[in-house]
Amino acid sequence: MKQVTVTEHLLLHQKESPMATGRFTSMFNELILAAKIISREVNKAGLVDVLGLTGEVNVQGEAVRKLDDYANAVLIHRMQRAGVLCAIGSEENADLIEIPDHLPKGDYILIFDPLDGSSNIDANVNVGTIFSVLRRKEKSECAARLCEVLQKGYEQVAAGYFLYGSSTMMVYTTGRGVNGFTLDPSVGEFLLSHPDIKTPERGKIYSVNEGYWSFWDEATREAVSYFKGSDNERGKPYSARYIGSLVADFHRNLLYGGIFLYPADMQDPKKPKGKLRLMCEASPLAFVIEQAGGAASDGERPILDIEPTELHERVPLFIGSKRDVEKVVEIYRKHKK
Incomplete structure (x- = not known):
């Protein structure tokens, strides 16, 4: 059976979705790389010094765990250099994170929770990264203002999450259905494993x-x-x-x-x-x-x-x-x- 990677899936759907441009795909590739790095550290959590607290408190008044801090730093570092963002927002940072002047910029905005569920990480419970992609409404060379970021949810151009557990998964949508990909550690690629996910109309x-x-x-x-x-x-x-x-x-x-x-x-x-x-x-x-x-x-x-x-x-x-x-x-x- 032919295995479809997440990048191939994005490219295949470029004609269907005006959002899936080359710059959009480039941003997603950087996001995926960051998730792979985080996944690697999560999987080594009991072997390296990434468990426990940093001793700091985040903007929410919550104690910051070492893996929270690590995941946040990885995402900011990678996404600032993606060349397609004008602003970043993180659960761990009080204010918007600007793209440094010496780095290329774009018109996408990324909002994320770097490590959701991290209070459970010491007990080897599943955690994840949740992300939201918005688009700046007016092109500008200036730094994005908060009012440009505060958009309603239906204005998102993409959203999803990475789940770090018994396997690492990526689930995302660009407004044309939901697809899930599982990371194959032997080849280092997210492969399509859950196409066109539909949740039951009534649950149990x-x-x-x-x-x-x-x-x-x-x-x-x-x-x-x-x-x-x-x-x-x-x-x-x-x-x-x-x-x-x-x-x-x-x-x-x-x-x-x-x-x-x-x-x-x-x-x-x-x-x-x-x-x-x-x-x-x-x-x-x-x-x-x-x-x-x-x-x-x-x-x-x-x-x-x-x-x-x-x-x-x-x-x-x-x-x-x-x-x-x-x-x-x-x-x-x-x-x-």
Whole structure:
């Protein structure tokens, strides 16, 4: 059977997608190289000094782990030199990262979470890199301003993630379906392994940290009870599966069908809108799930319709199989009346 690499896949679809230009493909190749380097270090995590904390705190107020720091540095270094970006945004950095004056620039913008789920890395749990690609609306030789970066999710030209686990996978969309590629370590290439991914219309898994039950409002409790009980479309409880690594929970539910929930914590002043970041987590995964036939909402609006007001804006997230997400929205609307 002919194995298609991710680069070949991009080139094959250039005629179908105006976004898949040579410069776009070049950017993706740099992103893929960065992911390969990160994957190598993740796979050696128990053998080299990359576990544990750096002693620093990031812009989110979270302790920075060594692999977080490493992954962030690799991505920034590689992508600044890609020659096609005008700005970079990272979960780990408070402000936009500019492209140095001496390096070539382009009109693409890259937003990423360098190592999602890294709090679990010491326990050998799956982690990943989530990315979002936007395009500058007006050409300019000047550095991109924050207002140019704060675009709605539906304006993304590409989004996806790399998953580092028993195998390393890349899943991405350019707005024309979702495809998954698995890294073959013997040849060092991502090969097409999951073509045209479609998530089930209704799932059988719910993923949520029920330890926060007492922090939730009545709408959230009713939604979770719907999936836990038998009075639902399935006529029996959904299976509870929660890894605590967003990209890993999302990937499993994408393939098997289900819903991931991270609601607002009404009694936690640190997370009044939940924990997850709109631009580097919720929005790119929402783009992926919608292209696979699923849905993503904050309980009121589709995630892709939300216009960000700041780089690190947080948002509640309900994402997964379409009918499951629609049920959550229905419950929230009922409680709003």
